[in-house]
Each structure stands twice: as structure tokens, then as C-alpha cells.
Amino acid sequence: MKTIKILLTLAVLCLVTASAVIYSGIFPIAADEPHSKFTYWILEQARERSISRASADIKVPELGSADMLLSGGADYNDMCSSCHLKPGQSESDMTIGLYPKPPNLSLAEHKEKHGEEGDETIEAQKMFWTIKHGIKASGMPAWGLTHDDGRIWAMVSFIKKMPELTEDQYQVLTARE
Numbered sequence: 409m410k411t412i413k414i415l416l417t418l419a420v421l422c423l424v425t426a427s428a429v430i431y432s433g434i435f436p437i438a439a440d441e442p443h444s445k446f447t448y449w450i451l452e453q454a455r456e457r458s459i460s461r462a463s464a465d466i467k468v469p470e471l472g473s474a475d476m477l478l479s480g481g482a483d484y485n486d487m488c489s490s491c492h493l494k495p496g497q498s499e500s501d502m503t504i505g506l507y508p509k510p511p512n513l514s515l516a517e518h519k520e521k522h523g524e525e526g527d528e529t530i531e532a533q534k535m536f537w538t539i540k541h542g543i544k545a546s547g548m549p550a551w552g553l554t555h556d557d558g559r560i561w562a563m564v565s566f567i568k569k570m571p572e573l574t575e576d577q578y579q580v581l582t583a584r585e
């Protein structure tokens with residue numbers, strides 16, 4: 409009984425302290441002031457676990473047809489490249505100013521970040537889910553509210569191919585007819 413009382417008092421104290429910190433306004437919300445390592449780690453774990461869980465049952469269609477690459481490429485160039493860059497480009501105002509920073513999807517190393525490299529299905533499921541639903545409190549919008557699944561899969565198909573493209577090939581694949 410005594411232990412329960414102590415634990416409850418501690419829990420209440422934690423809640424009161426957390427509320428006091430939030431209401432006092434001392435938590436830095438500015439995008440040009442990075443999170444502490446601990447806060448960043450917690451947010452990253454929450455994002456990774458949430459996306460893995462939510463995307464686990466998504467059925468991945470056949471990817472990589474010429475039609476998909478062409479329509480996905482043009483959409484990517486119009487809607488995504490300002491934040492996620494393209495072959496030969498290493499930064500933009502968005503990658504410099506946004507926090508968290510949008511990853512450079514034109515680089516092969518971006519794929520290795522999540523620890524599931526080699527598993528093409530998991531990679532495609534997570535990418536599709538992220539593009540469709542977006543990520544809260546980051547610059548990543550939910551494109552599924554305005555674009556159907558076919559267009560999103562076409563972009564997944566293109567993004568998987570992009571790290572192999574030269575600057576010229578990128579220009580050809582992303583041109584609108």
C-alpha cells in the first residue's frame with residue numbers, strides 16, 4: 409500500500425512538472441533550434457514504430473513499369489523535389505530551413521537509414537504510407553487527401569529508381585509531355 413502511494417505521488421509530481429514546463433513557455437518551438445538528443449530520439453522512435461505498425465499490411469503492387477516511372481517522375485519533380493532534392497542537388501531553402509530536415513531521396517544512403525535495407529517490400533510499404541498520410545508536426549504533407557493510390561505508387565516506383573539516375577536521365581523521366 410505504501411509503495412503504491414509513493415508511486416502515485418511521484419506520477420502526480422511528474423505530471424505537475426510537465427504541465428508547468430509546457431505552460432511556462434520555456435520549451436523551444438523554433439525550427440532553427442534543434443531538439444535535445446533525447447527528445448529527437450524519442451520522436452524518431454515514435455515515428456518509426458508508428459509507420460512500421462500502420463504500414464505492415466499494405467499490399468505492394470508490381471512496381472517499375474515505364475508508365476509508372478514517367479508519371480511518378482513528373483509528379484515527384486512538381487510536388488516533392490523542392491524538399492527532397494534531385495540528382496546533382498545537395499540542398500535547397502527547404503532542406504536548410506525545415507526541421508526535421510527532409511531527407512535527400514536522390515541518394516542511395518537514404519535507404520539504409522531505417523535498418524530494413526534489402527527488404528524491398530517493407531521499404532515500399534513504409535514509403536507509400538508516409539506519402540499517403542504524411543508526418544505530423546513536420547513539413548511532410550498527407551498527399552492521399554488529394555491524390556489517388558495509383559499516383560502515389562507511381563511516385564514510390566520513381567523514388568526507388570532515382571538514386572541510379574544521372575542528372576540527364578532525371579530530366580528526361582520527369583518531363584511532362
Ligand code: HEC
Binds near residue numbers: 483490491492508539
Ligand atoms: C515542404 C517540404 C516537403 C514536401 C513538399 C514533401 N515532403 Fe516528404 N518529407 C518532408 C519532411 C520534413 C520529411 C521528414 C519528416 C520526419 O523526419 O519526421 C519527409 C519525409 C518523407 C518520406 C520518408 C523518408 C524517410 O526515409 O524517412 C518520404 C518517402 C517522403 N517524404 C516523400 C515525399 C513525396 C513523394 C513528396 C511529394 C509528393 C514529398 N515527400 C513532399 C518534407 C516534405
